[in-house]
Amino acid sequence: MTLTASPATAWPGLAPVPEGGxxxxxxxxxxxxxxxxxxxxxxxxxxxxxxxxxxxxxxxxxxxxxxxxxxxxxxxxxxxxxxxxxxxxxxxxxxxxxxxxxxxxxxxxxxxxxxxxxxxxxxxxxxSPRLPRSQRGTRENTRANVAHHYDLSNDLFAAFLDPTMSYSSALFEDLGTALWEDFAAAQQRKVDRLLDRAGVGPGTRLLEIGTGWGELAVRAAARGASVRSITLSVEQQALARERIAVAGFADRVRVDLCDYRALLDEPAGAYDAVVSVEMIEAVGREFWPTYFRTIDHALAPGGRVALQAITLPHDRMLATGSTHTFITKYIFPGGALPSVRAIEQVTGRHTGLRITDDLAMGRHYAPTLQRWDRAFLAQHERVAELGFDPTFVRMWHFYLEYCRAGFAADYIDVHQLVLARPEEDR
Known part of the structure; x- marks a missing residue:
């Protein structure tokens, strides 16, 4: 296929060509x-x-x-x-x-x-341009930030995601065959590892922060867990509830439209495990302490937290700060990537949680993104039928390849982190 665009393409936020100088x-x-x-x-x-x-x-x-x-x-x-x-x-x-x-x-x-x-x-x-105040991860702004991306269309995401509707890095058996492996199995392997590390099994009271389209909640419920999943995406909530019901777990899984900070107003220690997959990236740097305090508040004594987080090297995180980027302007408003050291520092200062296990799996994200990109472009006619114009297609293709490059070059990484309170194991 050919991706065409006019020099005069009109697109929200895309300024005219500036004068040279x-x-x-x-x-x-x-x-x-x-x-x-x-x-x-x-x-x-x-x-x-x-x-x-x-x-x-x-x-x-x-x-x-x-x-x-x-x-x-x-x-x-x-x-x-x-x-x-x-x-x-x-x-x-x-x-x-x-x-x-x-x-x-x-x-x-x-x-x-x-x-x-x-x-x-x-x-x-x-x-360098600074992140607009309208994108700060406040309660007032976060719903709009989330809707900008995740409420585009469930049908759009279904056009290029695997049948599990997983929109985060897969975990492949062999990176040498990652472009041909069973994609759904690789995504489920990622989910299962997180659930294993969080100790999710029969009777576990599980909190999921960031629902996605329900795959993790379904697999946790299949283990016998009672799941509460929270999201700010209206589209994701609707489809997740539908998929959970089809799987037969509507009695075990509750999907709420809820800002994570609202959990601080609820009783402490209500959940045996907390899992969150690639949601911290949407929180915003100034709100990382609140995010981890919320998790610490929700976690019961002896519980464990399993996070999947996209990260930057610490020096690059410090250098880029709150810079406004192509990704924050067009794809993920308000987004900010932490470093593992930043997570250690924030949890050390503001919570009793400490990292007890760390799997770096950034090299698995590059083929994940490449598979999404290939599937997305193969479905360009379907994307057009959904009302997305050629400039959107170019934007989405650039976004997926831009992110793939970051992982392939080891400029960015993704980690599965386990956090617990060490003093509770003494």
């Missing part, structure tokens, strides 16, 4: 320097019809409108880089879905800390 010239110089020293291929189509090639060879992209690309980067940094892809100012040199885009971005992500000269990195706080 000093910022565009600086962006061009930095871009040229970054790609010239790396194993990628960049073909620049110049206005006079000539083509200039940059890079040391490798995954190739074509820049159809260099002036637009550099102007957008100059004004909006990495957001502008992504937006230039949305408009078609640049694209992979190949068929979308063949992995070229993600492979190109992987090379850049592997050297993310050095793409910009270190002498200029101290200016990040001055030149």
């Amino acid at each position: 000093l910022s565009a010239r600086i962006a061009e110089r930095l871009f040229r320097s970054a790609v010239a020293r790396r194993h990628v291929t960049v073909r620049l189509h110049q206005p006079d019809g000539t083509m200039e090639q940059l890079g040391l060879g490798g995954p190739a992209v074509v820049v159809h409108r260099p002036a637009e690309l550099f102007a957008r980067i100059g004004r909006d940094k990495l957001i502008g880089f992504g937006e230039a892809y949305l408009t078609g100012a640049w694209a992979e040199d190949g068929i979308p879905g063949d992995g070229v885009l993600g492979d190109f971005l992987t090379v850049l992500a592997a050297d993310m800390a050095d793409l910009v000269p270190r002498s200029l990195q101290r200016l990040r706080a001055v030149v």
Whole structure:
């Protein structure tokens, strides 16, 4: 398939092409320097019809409108880089879905800390856009942040997710065969490991923070657990309840539309186990203490917590801070990735919980995202029937490949963490 977009594509929040100027010239110089020293291929189509090639060879992209690309980067940094892809100012040199885009971005992500000269990195706080206050993870904002992504359409997610409707990293048996393994089985393996580590079995009172579309709740109920799952997505709540009922566990699983902070107003120690899969990323850095205090409050003595969390290296987390990114603008408003050290620090300062087990599984996320991307593009006609235009398709493809690159380059990771109160084991 071909992903087309017009230079004048109208899209919410996508600004017109800025005028060139000093910022565009600086962006061009930095871009040229970054790609010239790396194993990628960049073909620049110049206005006079000539083509200039940059890079040391490798995954190739074509820049159809260099002036637009550099102007957008100059004004909006990495957001502008992504937006230039949305408009078609640049694209992979190949068929979308063949992995070229993600492979190109992987090379850049592997050297993310050095793409910009270190002498200029101290200016990040001055030149990088800040996360809008409207995206802060307050009670007033969080429902809208969640709806922006998860309430797009259950049918949209069903078009590219596996039959379990799992929207988090799978855990494959063999990374060498991850692109061909039974996807649903790999997702269930991930869920089962979390339930095992949390000690979920017959009679367990389980709290799930972040319902998804109900797969974890179903598998926990099948073990004999009593499950309360909370979400802020109206669409997810509806489909999760439907899937839970079809599975025959409506009497064991309750799915509430509820902000996690509301649990602080409920009796303490109500749950033997707490599980949360890739939900902390939506909390926001300033609210991590509240998130973990809530979990600590809800957990009964002797209970365990199992989290699956996407993470950054600690130094990159500190460097990026509350920067507004392509992902927070278009995909996950208000999102922020913690580091494992940050989780240790927050839980150490604000709770009695401590990390007792840690499985790093970021390399499993790269094939997970690649499988989603392939399935999504294969369903582009269905996506169009659901009312999503070509710019949305380009955006979603870029998002999935952009994230794949981060995991493939080990720039970001995902961990399954177990937390407990060590003093209760004495």
